[in-house]
Each structure stands twice: as C-alpha cells, then as structure tokens.
Amino acid sequence: MKRHSAAKNLLSILLLCSLVLFATSALAAKLSVDDCSKCHSQEPQQIADAGAAHKKEINCIDCHNGHRPVSQNNVPACAQCHEGSDHYTLANCLACHNPHQPLNVVLDGELKAECLTCHTEQNAQLVAAPSAHTEVSCNFCHADTHGNIPACTECHDVHSSDMTQNDCATCHAAHAPTLLEYPDTTQNIMCAACHDMAFSQLQASQTKHHDVACVMCHADKHKVVPQCSDCHGMPHAAGIHAKFPQCGECHNTAHDLNNLK
Ligand code: HEC
Ligand code: HEC
Ligand code: HEC
Ligand code: HEC
Ligand code: HEC
Ligand code: HEC
Ligand code: HEC
Ligand code: HEC
Ligand code: HEC
Ligand code: HEC
Ligand code: HEC
Ligand code: HEC
Structure with a gap:
C-alpha cells in the first residue's frame, strides 16, 4: 500500500512537472510583442516615445528572446548586434545609453576618451595648442546633452562692453583659445578692449594712419609688430636714413604720427 501511494505521488509530481513545463513553454512560445505591455508599462512607453532604430528596425523580442521562468537572463549584450567600430569597444554602454531610448544619451562624469571614439579633430586641436581647455574634459563644456555647444560667456566675461559672444571666435578658436589669430576684417574697437x-591715439590722429586698421599693421596674429619699411620701404634719400636710422626720430610713432605737412 505504502509503496503504491509513493509511486502514485511520484507519478502526480511528474505529471505536475510536465504540466508546468508545458504551461511555461506554451507561455514562452505564445508571448508576442503585443503581450509585453500587458505587464510592463515603462519600457514599451520609452520605445514608443524615443526608441529610434530600436523601435523601427527591431522589437522587444529581438533583444529579449526569452522570458522567465524559462529563461532567467534575457537581457542582451549590445555586442550581439553592434560590432566593428572603436565606439563599440567602450566598457559600459548602459552608462550613456538606455536601450529603450538609445539616442537620449546621458553624459555623466568626465568624458574624453569616450568622445574620441567618434570625434578626433577637436582633440587634435586641443593637443596641438595646449591651453587650460586641454586640461578639462569634453563634457566640462559640452555638458548634459550630446551636441550641446556652450557660449564662451557662460564661463568668461567679455573683454569690453563693445563685445558680445558673437565676437569671441574672431580671435579665439574654442579648442585652441590661445592661438590668437584674427582675420583682416577685425574691427579696431575689438582691440580697443x-x-x-x-x-x-589712432582715433585722434590727423594723418592717413587714422584710416589704417590695427590688423593691417599687426597682421594675422596677436603681438606681431611691423617695421615701417615693410610698407613704405626706405622712401627718403639714403643719406637721411643713414643719418637718422629710426623713422620715429622725425615721424614719432605709428599710432601718433607727427603731422609734417
Ligand atoms: C504576464 C505578465 C508578463 C508578460 C506578458 C511579460 N512579462 Fe516580462 N516580466 C514579468 C515579470 C513579473 C517580471 C519579473 C519582474 C521583477 O522581477 O521585478 C518580468 C521581467 C522581465 C524582464 C527583466 C529580466 C528578468 O528576467 O527579470 C524583461 C527584460 C522582460 N520581462 C521582458 C518582457 C518582454 C520583452 C515581454 C514581451 C515579449 C514580457 N516581458 C512580457 C511579467 C511579464
Ligand atoms: C535593443 C535591445 C532592446 C530592445 C529592443 C528592448 N529592450 Fe528591454 N532591455 C534591454 C536591455 C539591454 C535591458 C537591461 C537594461 C539595464 O540593465 O539597465 C533591458 C531591460 C528591460 C526590462 C527590465 C527593466 C528593469 O528595470 O529590470 C524590461 C522589463 C524590458 N527591458 C522590457 C522591454 C520591452 C517590453 C521592450 C519592447 C517594448 C524592450 N524591452 C525592448 C534591451 C532591449
Ligand atoms: C538585437 C539587435 C540589437 C541589440 C541587442 C542592440 N541593438 Fe542597437 N541597434 C540595432 C539596430 C538594427 C540598429 C539600427 C542600425 C544600426 O545603427 O546599427 C541599432 C541602432 C542603435 C543606436 C542608434 C539609434 C538610431 O536610431 O540611430 C544606438 C544608440 C544603439 N543601437 C545602441 C545600442 C545599445 C547601447 C545596445 C545595448 C544596450 C544595443 N544598441 C543593443 C540592433 C540592436
Ligand atoms: C560616454 C557615453 C557613451 C558610451 C559609454 C557609449 N556610447 Fe554609444 N553613443 C554615444 C553618443 C554621444 C552617441 C552619438 C549619438 C548621436 O549621434 O546622437 C552614440 C552613438 C551610438 C550608436 C549610434 C551611432 C553609431 O555610430 O553607431 C550606437 C549603435 C552606439 N552608440 C552603441 C554603443 C555601444 C554598443 C556602446 C558600448 C559598447 C556604447 N554605445 C557606449 C555615447 C556613448
Ligand atoms: C558614436 C559616435 C559619437 C560619440 C561617441 C560622440 N559623438 Fe558627438 N556627434 C556625433 C555625430 C554623428 C554628430 C552629428 C554630426 C556632426 O555634426 O558632426 C555629433 C555632434 C556633436 C556636436 C555638435 C556638432 C555641431 O556642429 O552641432 C558636439 C558638440 C559633439 N558631438 C560633442 C561630443 C562630445 C563632447 C562627446 C563625448 C561626450 C561626443 N560628441 C560623443 C557622434 C558622436
Ligand atoms: C564651461 C566653461 C568654459 C567655456 C564654455 C569656455 N571656457 Fe575658456 N576656460 C575655462 C576655464 C575653466 C579656463 C581656465 C581658467 C580660466 O582662465 O578662467 C579657461 C581658460 C580660457 C582661456 C585661457 C587659456 C589659457 O591656457 O591661458 C581662454 C583664452 C579662453 N578660456 C577662452 C574661451 C573662449 C573664447 C571660449 C568660447 C569659444 C571659452 N573659453 C569657453 C572654461 C570655459
Ligand atoms: C572649453 C570648452 C570646450 C571644451 C573643453 C571642448 N569643446 Fe568642443 N566646442 C566648444 C565650443 C564653444 C564649440 C563651438 C565652436 C564654434 O562655434 O566655433 C565647440 C565645438 C565642438 C564641436 C562641433 C564641431 C566644431 O569643431 O566646431 C565638436 C564636435 C566638439 N566641440 C567636440 C569636442 C570634443 C570631442 C572635446 C574634447 C576632446 C571638446 N569639444 C572640448 C567648447 C569646448
Ligand atoms: C580682438 C581679439 C579678441 C576678441 C574678439 C576676444 N578676445 Fe579674448 N583675448 C584676446 C587676447 C589678445 C588675449 C590675450 C591677452 C593676454 O595675452 O593676456 C585674450 C585672452 C582671453 C582670455 C584669457 C584670460 C584673460 O582675460 O586674459 C579669455 C578667457 C578670453 N580671452 C575670452 C574671450 C571671450 C569670452 C571673448 C568673446 C566675448 C573674447 N575673448 C574675445 C583677444 C580677443
Ligand atoms: C584681452 C586683451 C587684449 C586684446 C583684446 C588685444 N590685446 Fe594686444 N596685448 C594684450 C596684452 C596683455 C599684451 C602684452 C602687453 C605687454 O606685454 O605689455 C598685448 C600686446 C600687444 C602688442 C605688442 C606686442 C609687443 O611685442 O609689444 C600688439 C602689437 C598687440 N597687442 C596688438 C593687438 C591687436 C592688433 C589687437 C586686436 C586685433 C589686440 N592686440 C587685442 C592684450 C590684448
Ligand atoms: C601695414 C603697412 C604700414 C605700416 C607698417 C606703416 N604704415 Fe605708414 N602708411 C600706411 C598706409 C596704407 C598709409 C596711407 C597711404 C596713402 O593713403 O597714400 C600710410 C601713410 C603714412 C604716412 C603719411 C601720412 C599722411 O597723413 O600723409 C607716413 C608719414 C607714414 N605712413 C609713416 C609711417 C611710419 C613712420 C611707420 C612706422 C612707425 C609706418 N608708416 C608704418 C601703411 C603702413
Ligand atoms: C600703420 C600701422 C599701425 C597701425 C594702424 C596700428 N599700429 Fe600698433 N604699432 C605699429 C608699429 C610700427 C608699432 C611699433 C611701435 C612704433 O613704432 O610705433 C606698434 C605698436 C603697437 C603696440 C605695442 C605697444 C605700443 O603701444 O607701442 C600695441 C599694443 C599696438 N601697436 C596696438 C595697436 C592697436 C590696438 C591698433 C589699432 C587701434 C594699432 N596698433 C594700429 C603699427 C601700427
Ligand atoms: C629726418 C626726418 C625723417 C626721417 C628719419 C624719416 N622721415 Fe619720412 N618724412 C619726413 C618728412 C619731413 C616728410 C614729409 C615730406 C613731405 O610730405 O613732402 C616725410 C614723409 C614720409 C612719408 C610720406 C610720403 C608721402 O609721399 O606722403 C612716408 C611714408 C615716410 N616719410 C616714411 C618714412 C619711413 C618709413 C622712414 C624710416 C625708414 C622715414 N620716413 C624716416 C622726414 C623723415
């Protein structure tokens, strides 16, 4: 009797097990993309709002190709589908990307090497012309959202009230701010700062230098100082130049020429 009931118990356990297995595999087999939102609300909502290619080109099941209790770990590795560029060798994809809204990138911490997997030109500039900007991370400036470009004036004062944010790039490049090169259209008022x-002095001058722009004489790059003869050659008799080698002895300075007429 005892033996018989034990066998019966075993039989019913086996039966139960196979029922459970059948039920779960049936559930697993039956689960369709439309089912997910019956029990999960957040992920389907995020995909609907900002799924990008993860909405258009694939669906939940392409990534989660199983479900508990049959499959305990149904979370895919990104590398399953993304391979073959430097960017895909980064350590922690999920630090920046939520797979359900992959382009709403979060930029936390100090990032540079990560950015260099796609942008190399800017860092080449930062390295070629070392400055305080070389020392900070990329997202020290390009903060919060990817592609954000800050105004210089978020961190720096203008040199004078004649200047606005729009003028900074005349003399400074963001990734090489100490190069100080400027075009020949630069207004005198910028230098006046x-x-x-x-x-x-130049404003007050009654001579023709009044109409010559600062950057015609101090051309291209900050602190370039020309010789008078760069533009005028040696205009007087050789004897005069031999006796008075400095033009300034008669003409005073370029900004404040003596009016000899
Ligand atoms: C009948 C309800 C139900 C349905 C339908 C459902 N899930 Fe789940 N899912 C759950 C429950 C319950 C958990 C466990 C939640 C927990 O532990 O916090 C879960 C967990 C998960 C997890 C987390 C990983 C894990 O194993 O814990 C993923 C991913 C997941 N579901 C994806 C899906 C996808 C994709 C679909 C549609 C194909 C889906 N689910 C359909 C109830 C459901
Ligand atoms: C591109 C692949 C991909 C797609 C498509 C995708 N997921 Fe996920 N999902 C993931 C990854 C990766 C995780 C793990 C995220 C983490 O650990 O932060 C995850 C996590 C989850 C979780 C668990 C969340 C938690 O807090 O534990 C659920 C539930 C889930 N996904 C449901 C869905 C549903 C529903 C869909 C379709 C509407 C979907 N996923 C589409 C990759 C994907
Ligand atoms: C099942 C395959 C699959 C998995 C797993 C997967 N992706 Fe994708 N992902 C795609 C496809 C397909 C595209 C569109 C083509 C492309 O850009 O390669 C895409 C595009 C993207 C895009 C660009 C979206 C756009 O619309 O331009 C990002 C970002 C992205 N994936 C991040 C991730 C991250 C991070 C993970 C891991 C959490 C991941 N993917 C896992 C298939 C996948
Ligand atoms: C430091 C943050 C960061 C990390 C970590 C990161 N990504 Fe990205 N990812 C980005 C940014 C920023 C973009 C550009 C988004 C855009 O174009 O709007 C991007 C774009 C993508 C794209 C679409 C464009 C392309 O060039 O393929 C895919 C796919 C992608 N990432 C996958 C991954 C994978 C896989 C990992 C982990 C191996 C990863 N990402 C780690 C920030 C990150
Ligand atoms: C997966 C590749 C990828 C990664 C990683 C990436 N970017 Fe981008 N980034 C792009 C693409 C693609 C664009 C849009 C095309 C363009 O303007 O060059 C872009 C645009 C930008 C722009 C705006 C350009 C403009 O003219 O409006 C800035 C700024 C930028 N990225 C900074 C960063 C910073 C900082 C990081 C690191 C935190 C980073 N990016 C990481 C691919 C990437
Ligand atoms: C997010 C803040 C931030 C932004 C935006 C920013 N800077 Fe800076 N910059 C700094 C910091 C910090 C330093 C170093 C300390 C200082 O000189 O104030 C610096 C230093 C400088 C220096 C001196 C560099 C050196 O090595 O001596 C110049 C010039 C400069 N910035 C110009 C600019 C210009 C022009 C822009 C816009 C294209 C700009 N900055 C945008 C933060 C910023
Ligand atoms: C001190 C602030 C600062 C730092 C640090 C900085 N950038 Fe920029 N970046 C800017 C500003 C300001 C612009 C806009 C330049 C313009 O309008 O000429 C810019 C423009 C860009 C652009 C748009 C294309 C271009 O070259 O004008 C990209 C991409 C970019 N930065 C990437 C990076 C990367 C990658 C790093 C780190 C290696 C970085 N930036 C570091 C301030 C900064
Ligand atoms: C006409 C050229 C010119 C313009 C326009 C210009 N700068 Fe400068 N800036 C300079 C020169 C030259 C220096 C170097 C001064 C020195 O050697 O001490 C400098 C230095 C700086 C410095 C380093 C710290 C300091 O004050 O000496 C910062 C920061 C700076 N500029 C920010 C800006 C910002 C922000 C703008 C736009 C509002 C701007 N600059 C517009 C020429 C210019
Ligand atoms: C942000 C302030 C600033 C701006 C703007 C600025 N400079 Fe200067 N400049 C300086 C400083 C500081 C010096 C160094 C003064 C010294 O050494 O006594 C200097 C020096 C000079 C020198 C002298 C170099 C030498 O060897 O004596 C010239 C020439 C000059 N600047 C021209 C210009 C011109 C032209 C502009 C406009 C395109 C300009 N500066 C804009 C700050 C500035
Ligand atoms: C970048 C070129 C340049 C440099 C450098 C330069 N000048 Fe001139 N100078 C001019 C121009 C342009 C005129 C106007 C010529 C005209 O309109 O006929 C001029 C005119 C003059 C005149 C005539 C003024 C008048 O009102 O009739 C004198 C004198 C003169 N320069 C002296 C000098 C002296 C001295 C120096 C050096 C301290 C000097 N220049 C440096 C370009 C320059
Ligand atoms: C016609 C050419 C010419 C013009 C225009 C000119 N400079 Fe000069 N500048 C010189 C020369 C040459 C020197 C060297 C000293 C001398 O001989 O006068 C000089 C010297 C300087 C110096 C060195 C210190 C000093 O004051 O002697 C600075 C700073 C300077 N110039 C700034 C400017 C600025 C700012 C402007 C426009 C407002 C300007 N210059 C316009 C030719 C010019
Ligand atoms: C001994 C005094 C003296 C010296 C030194 C001198 N000049 Fe003159 N320069 C003059 C006088 C005086 C005039 C006015 C002549 C006139 O207008 O007829 C003049 C006129 C000029 C003119 C205007 C010519 C015109 O046709 O309008 C220029 C340009 C000039 N000088 C450049 C220079 C240069 C460059 C040097 C140095 C290499 C120099 N001068 C040295 C006395 C001098």
Missing part, C-alpha cells in the same frame, strides 16, 4: 591708448 585692451589697448585703449593705441586706439585713442
């Missing part, structure tokens, strides 16, 4: 004396 720091060279009030030169500016006001």
Whole structure:
C-alpha cells in the first residue's frame, strides 16, 4: 500500500512537472510583442516615445528572446548586434545609453576618451595648442546633452562692453583659445578692449594712419609688430636714413604720427 501511494505521488509530481513545463513553454512560445505591455508599462512607453532604430528596425523580442521562468537572463549584450567600430569597444554602454531610448544619451562624469571614439579633430586641436581647455574634459563644456555647444560667456566675461559672444571666435578658436589669430576684417574697437591708448591715439590722429586698421599693421596674429619699411620701404634719400636710422626720430610713432605737412 505504502509503496503504491509513493509511486502514485511520484507519478502526480511528474505529471505536475510536465504540466508546468508545458504551461511555461506554451507561455514562452505564445508571448508576442503585443503581450509585453500587458505587464510592463515603462519600457514599451520609452520605445514608443524615443526608441529610434530600436523601435523601427527591431522589437522587444529581438533583444529579449526569452522570458522567465524559462529563461532567467534575457537581457542582451549590445555586442550581439553592434560590432566593428572603436565606439563599440567602450566598457559600459548602459552608462550613456538606455536601450529603450538609445539616442537620449546621458553624459555623466568626465568624458574624453569616450568622445574620441567618434570625434578626433577637436582633440587634435586641443593637443596641438595646449591651453587650460586641454586640461578639462569634453563634457566640462559640452555638458548634459550630446551636441550641446556652450557660449564662451557662460564661463568668461567679455573683454569690453563693445563685445558680445558673437565676437569671441574672431580671435579665439574654442579648442585652441590661445592661438590668437584674427582675420583682416577685425574691427579696431575689438582691440580697443585692451589697448585703449593705441586706439585713442589712432582715433585722434590727423594723418592717413587714422584710416589704417590695427590688423593691417599687426597682421594675422596677436603681438606681431611691423617695421615701417615693410610698407613704405626706405622712401627718403639714403643719406637721411643713414643719418637718422629710426623713422620715429622725425615721424614719432605709428599710432601718433607727427603731422609734417
Ligand atoms: C504576464 C505578465 C508578463 C508578460 C506578458 C511579460 N512579462 Fe516580462 N516580466 C514579468 C515579470 C513579473 C517580471 C519579473 C519582474 C521583477 O522581477 O521585478 C518580468 C521581467 C522581465 C524582464 C527583466 C529580466 C528578468 O528576467 O527579470 C524583461 C527584460 C522582460 N520581462 C521582458 C518582457 C518582454 C520583452 C515581454 C514581451 C515579449 C514580457 N516581458 C512580457 C511579467 C511579464
Ligand atoms: C535593443 C535591445 C532592446 C530592445 C529592443 C528592448 N529592450 Fe528591454 N532591455 C534591454 C536591455 C539591454 C535591458 C537591461 C537594461 C539595464 O540593465 O539597465 C533591458 C531591460 C528591460 C526590462 C527590465 C527593466 C528593469 O528595470 O529590470 C524590461 C522589463 C524590458 N527591458 C522590457 C522591454 C520591452 C517590453 C521592450 C519592447 C517594448 C524592450 N524591452 C525592448 C534591451 C532591449
Ligand atoms: C538585437 C539587435 C540589437 C541589440 C541587442 C542592440 N541593438 Fe542597437 N541597434 C540595432 C539596430 C538594427 C540598429 C539600427 C542600425 C544600426 O545603427 O546599427 C541599432 C541602432 C542603435 C543606436 C542608434 C539609434 C538610431 O536610431 O540611430 C544606438 C544608440 C544603439 N543601437 C545602441 C545600442 C545599445 C547601447 C545596445 C545595448 C544596450 C544595443 N544598441 C543593443 C540592433 C540592436
Ligand atoms: C560616454 C557615453 C557613451 C558610451 C559609454 C557609449 N556610447 Fe554609444 N553613443 C554615444 C553618443 C554621444 C552617441 C552619438 C549619438 C548621436 O549621434 O546622437 C552614440 C552613438 C551610438 C550608436 C549610434 C551611432 C553609431 O555610430 O553607431 C550606437 C549603435 C552606439 N552608440 C552603441 C554603443 C555601444 C554598443 C556602446 C558600448 C559598447 C556604447 N554605445 C557606449 C555615447 C556613448
Ligand atoms: C558614436 C559616435 C559619437 C560619440 C561617441 C560622440 N559623438 Fe558627438 N556627434 C556625433 C555625430 C554623428 C554628430 C552629428 C554630426 C556632426 O555634426 O558632426 C555629433 C555632434 C556633436 C556636436 C555638435 C556638432 C555641431 O556642429 O552641432 C558636439 C558638440 C559633439 N558631438 C560633442 C561630443 C562630445 C563632447 C562627446 C563625448 C561626450 C561626443 N560628441 C560623443 C557622434 C558622436
Ligand atoms: C564651461 C566653461 C568654459 C567655456 C564654455 C569656455 N571656457 Fe575658456 N576656460 C575655462 C576655464 C575653466 C579656463 C581656465 C581658467 C580660466 O582662465 O578662467 C579657461 C581658460 C580660457 C582661456 C585661457 C587659456 C589659457 O591656457 O591661458 C581662454 C583664452 C579662453 N578660456 C577662452 C574661451 C573662449 C573664447 C571660449 C568660447 C569659444 C571659452 N573659453 C569657453 C572654461 C570655459
Ligand atoms: C572649453 C570648452 C570646450 C571644451 C573643453 C571642448 N569643446 Fe568642443 N566646442 C566648444 C565650443 C564653444 C564649440 C563651438 C565652436 C564654434 O562655434 O566655433 C565647440 C565645438 C565642438 C564641436 C562641433 C564641431 C566644431 O569643431 O566646431 C565638436 C564636435 C566638439 N566641440 C567636440 C569636442 C570634443 C570631442 C572635446 C574634447 C576632446 C571638446 N569639444 C572640448 C567648447 C569646448
Ligand atoms: C580682438 C581679439 C579678441 C576678441 C574678439 C576676444 N578676445 Fe579674448 N583675448 C584676446 C587676447 C589678445 C588675449 C590675450 C591677452 C593676454 O595675452 O593676456 C585674450 C585672452 C582671453 C582670455 C584669457 C584670460 C584673460 O582675460 O586674459 C579669455 C578667457 C578670453 N580671452 C575670452 C574671450 C571671450 C569670452 C571673448 C568673446 C566675448 C573674447 N575673448 C574675445 C583677444 C580677443
Ligand atoms: C584681452 C586683451 C587684449 C586684446 C583684446 C588685444 N590685446 Fe594686444 N596685448 C594684450 C596684452 C596683455 C599684451 C602684452 C602687453 C605687454 O606685454 O605689455 C598685448 C600686446 C600687444 C602688442 C605688442 C606686442 C609687443 O611685442 O609689444 C600688439 C602689437 C598687440 N597687442 C596688438 C593687438 C591687436 C592688433 C589687437 C586686436 C586685433 C589686440 N592686440 C587685442 C592684450 C590684448
Ligand atoms: C601695414 C603697412 C604700414 C605700416 C607698417 C606703416 N604704415 Fe605708414 N602708411 C600706411 C598706409 C596704407 C598709409 C596711407 C597711404 C596713402 O593713403 O597714400 C600710410 C601713410 C603714412 C604716412 C603719411 C601720412 C599722411 O597723413 O600723409 C607716413 C608719414 C607714414 N605712413 C609713416 C609711417 C611710419 C613712420 C611707420 C612706422 C612707425 C609706418 N608708416 C608704418 C601703411 C603702413
Ligand atoms: C600703420 C600701422 C599701425 C597701425 C594702424 C596700428 N599700429 Fe600698433 N604699432 C605699429 C608699429 C610700427 C608699432 C611699433 C611701435 C612704433 O613704432 O610705433 C606698434 C605698436 C603697437 C603696440 C605695442 C605697444 C605700443 O603701444 O607701442 C600695441 C599694443 C599696438 N601697436 C596696438 C595697436 C592697436 C590696438 C591698433 C589699432 C587701434 C594699432 N596698433 C594700429 C603699427 C601700427
Ligand atoms: C629726418 C626726418 C625723417 C626721417 C628719419 C624719416 N622721415 Fe619720412 N618724412 C619726413 C618728412 C619731413 C616728410 C614729409 C615730406 C613731405 O610730405 O613732402 C616725410 C614723409 C614720409 C612719408 C610720406 C610720403 C608721402 O609721399 O606722403 C612716408 C611714408 C615716410 N616719410 C616714411 C618714412 C619711413 C618709413 C622712414 C624710416 C625708414 C622715414 N620716413 C624716416 C622726414 C623723415
């Protein structure tokens, strides 16, 4: 009797097990993409709002190709589908990407090497012309959202009230701010921010230098100082130049030429 009931118990356990297995495999087999939202709300919502290619080109089941209790770990590795570029060798994809809204990238911490998997040009500039900007991370400036471009004036004052954010790029490149190269269209008033004396002398001058732009003489790059003869050659009799080698002995300075007429 005892033996018989034990066998019966075993039989019913086996039966139960196979029923459970059948039920779960049936559930697993039956689960369709439309079922997911019956029990999960957040992920389907995120995919609907911002799934990008993960919405258009694939669906839940392409990534989660199983479900508990049959499959305990149904979370895919990104490398399953993304391979073959430097970017895909980064350590922690999920630190920046939520797979359900893959393009809403989060930029936390200090990032540079990560950015360099796609942008190399800017870092080449930062390295070629070392400055305080070389020392900070990329997202120190390009913060919060990918592609964000800050105004210089978020961190720096203008040199004078004649200047706005739009003028900074005249003399500074963001990734090489100490190069200080400027075009020949640069207005005198920009230089006046720091060279009030030169500016006001030239403004007051009654000579033809009044109409010559700062950057015609101090061309292309900050602190370039020309010789008078670069533009005028040696205009007087050789004897005069031999006796008075400095033009300034008769003409004073470029900003404040003596009016000899
Ligand atoms: C009948 C309800 C139900 C349905 C339908 C359902 N899930 Fe789940 N899912 C759950 C439950 C319950 C958990 C466990 C949640 C927990 O432990 O916090 C879960 C967990 C998960 C997890 C987390 C990983 C894990 O194993 O814990 C993923 C991923 C998942 N489901 C994806 C899906 C996808 C994709 C679909 C549609 C194909 C789907 N689910 C359909 C109830 C469901
Ligand atoms: C591109 C692949 C991909 C697609 C498509 C995708 N998921 Fe996920 N899902 C993941 C990854 C990866 C995780 C693990 C995220 C983590 O650990 O932060 C995850 C996590 C989950 C979780 C568990 C969340 C938690 O907090 O544990 C659920 C539930 C889930 N996904 C449901 C879905 C549903 C439903 C869909 C379709 C509407 C879907 N997923 C589409 C890759 C995907
Ligand atoms: C089942 C395959 C699959 C998995 C797993 C997968 N992806 Fe994708 N993902 C795609 C496809 C397909 C595209 C569109 C083509 C492409 O860009 O390669 C895509 C595109 C993307 C895009 C660009 C979206 C757009 O619309 O331009 C990002 C970002 C992305 N995936 C991140 C991830 C991350 C992070 C993971 C891991 C959490 C992951 N993917 C896992 C298939 C997958
Ligand atoms: C430091 C943050 C960060 C990390 C970590 C990161 N990504 Fe990205 N990923 C980005 C940014 C930013 C983009 C550009 C998004 C855009 O174009 O709007 C991007 C774009 C993508 C794209 C679409 C464009 C392309 O060039 O393929 C895919 C796919 C992708 N990442 C997958 C991954 C995978 C897989 C990992 C892990 C191996 C990963 N990402 C790790 C920030 C990150
Ligand atoms: C997966 C490749 C990828 C990664 C990683 C990536 N970017 Fe981008 N980034 C792009 C693409 C693609 C664009 C849009 C095309 C363009 O303007 O060059 C872009 C655009 C930008 C722009 C705006 C350009 C403009 O003219 O409006 C900035 C700024 C930027 N990225 C900074 C960063 C920073 C900082 C990081 C690191 C935190 C980073 N990116 C990581 C691919 C990437
Ligand atoms: C997110 C803040 C931030 C932004 C935006 C920013 N800078 Fe800077 N910059 C700094 C910091 C920090 C330093 C180093 C400390 C200082 O000089 O104030 C610096 C230093 C400089 C220096 C001196 C560099 C050196 O090595 O001596 C110049 C020039 C400069 N910035 C110009 C600019 C210009 C022009 C822009 C816009 C294209 C800009 N900055 C945008 C933060 C910023
Ligand atoms: C001090 C702030 C600062 C730092 C640090 C910085 N950038 Fe920029 N970046 C800017 C500014 C400002 C612009 C806009 C430049 C313009 O309008 O000429 C810019 C423009 C860009 C652009 C748009 C294309 C271009 O070259 O104009 C990309 C891409 C970019 N930065 C990537 C990076 C990467 C990658 C790093 C790190 C290696 C980085 N930036 C570091 C301030 C910064
Ligand atoms: C006409 C050219 C010119 C313009 C326009 C210009 N700068 Fe400068 N900037 C300079 C020069 C030259 C220096 C170097 C001064 C020195 O050697 O001490 C400098 C230095 C700086 C410095 C380093 C710290 C300091 O004050 O000496 C910062 C920061 C700076 N500029 C930010 C800006 C910002 C922000 C703008 C736009 C509002 C801007 N600059 C517009 C020429 C210019
Ligand atoms: C942000 C302030 C700033 C701006 C703007 C600025 N400078 Fe300067 N400049 C300086 C400083 C500081 C010096 C160094 C002064 C010294 O050494 O006594 C200097 C020096 C010079 C010198 C002298 C170099 C030498 O060897 O004596 C010239 C020439 C000059 N600047 C021209 C210009 C011109 C032209 C502009 C406009 C395109 C300009 N600066 C804009 C700050 C500035
Ligand atoms: C970048 C070129 C350049 C440099 C450098 C330069 N000048 Fe001139 N100078 C000019 C131009 C342009 C005129 C106007 C010529 C005209 O309109 O006929 C001029 C005119 C003059 C005149 C005539 C003024 C008048 O009102 O009739 C004198 C004198 C003169 N320069 C002296 C000098 C002296 C001295 C120096 C050096 C301290 C010097 N220049 C440096 C370009 C320059
Ligand atoms: C016609 C050419 C010419 C023009 C225009 C000119 N400079 Fe000069 N500048 C010179 C020469 C040449 C020197 C060297 C000293 C001398 O001989 O006058 C000089 C010297 C300087 C210096 C060195 C210190 C000093 O004051 O002697 C600064 C700063 C300067 N110029 C700034 C400017 C600024 C700012 C402007 C425009 C407002 C300007 N210059 C316009 C030719 C010019
Ligand atoms: C001994 C005094 C003296 C010296 C030194 C001198 N000049 Fe003159 N320069 C003059 C006088 C005086 C005039 C006015 C002549 C006139 O207008 O007829 C003049 C006129 C000029 C003119 C204007 C010519 C015109 O046709 O309008 C230029 C340009 C000039 N000088 C450049 C220079 C240069 C460059 C040097 C140095 C290499 C120099 N000068 C040295 C006395 C001098």
